Structures are given as C-alpha cells and as structure tokens.
Amino acid sequence: MAKKEKEALFKCPKCSCVGLExxxxxxxxxxxxxxxxxxxxxxxxxxxxxxxxxxxxGCEKCGFELKDEKGNQLTEHDEVxxxxxxxxxxx
Ligand SMILES: [Zn+2]
Numbered sequence: 791m792a793k794k795e796k797e798a799l800f801k802c803p804k805c806s807c808v809g810l811e812x813x814x815x816x817x818x819x820x821x822x823x824x825x826x827x828x829x830x831x832x833x834x835x836x837x838x839x840x841x842x843x844x845x846x847x848g849c850e851k852c853g854f855e856l857k858d859e860k861g862n863q864l865t866e867h868d869e870v871x872x873x874x875x876x877x878x879x880x881x
Contacts (some may be wrong), residue, residue, distance in 0.1 A: 798874040799881065802849035809850035810870075818841035 800810040822835035846863035847870050848855040856864040856873050864870050874880075 796880075798871045799878055800874050801811045801878040802852060802854050803877060804854040805849060805852040807849050807851035810847060811850035815836050815845035816872035 799808070801808050819837050820840075821837040823832050824835050825833040827833065841852060844865045846855050846865065848857045858864060858869065858873075864873060
C-alpha cells in the first residue's frame with residue numbers, strides 16, 4: 791500500500807483564513823437565459839465556464855496572493871505545496 795502524502799495546509803498570513811483559491815484568467819463564461827421577466831430582468835441559469843489558465847493562487851477571503859521570493863505569482867501546483875509547507879504552520 792502506498793504511503794499517503796501528508797496534506798499541505800494553507801493559512802493566510804494576512805487574515806489567517808484557511809481558504810485557498812485559484813483565480814483563473816482568460817476564461818469564457820456563458821450563461822443560459824431562462825426567463826426575461828415582464829420588468830426586463832434576466833434570469834440566468836448555471837454558467838458554463840470554458841478555457842482558462844491559472845492566474846494565481848491566493849486567499850479566498852482577503853485576496854492575498856501567493857508569490858515566490860522574486861515576487862512572481864505562483865501558478866504551479868508544486869510551487870503552492872512548497873509555499874504552504876514553508877510559510878504556513880503544518881500540523
Ligand atoms: Zn487572507
């Protein structure tokens with residue numbers, strides 16, 4: 791049986807939130823319009839998101855961005871893992 795990798799824990803250094811998110815850029819989002827009501831309001835269905843690439847990883851609460859020592863935004867999964875292990879308290 792393969793040894794289970796230890797999870798990498800994220801904790802925002804700015805607001806202490808543990809929610810990590812990825813922000814994608816260059817996405818195309820389309821939403822079906824189910825109803826246009828009498829007063830002109832559009833009622834949308836579930837959006838469909840296509841394409842996209844990683845813009846950056848960051849805190850979902852305050853928008854803190856994960857960056858390397860040179861100040862570049864992290865875009866690779868293994869960079870994020872390394873960042874978490876280095877900058878966040880791992881239990
Ligand atoms: Zn935060």
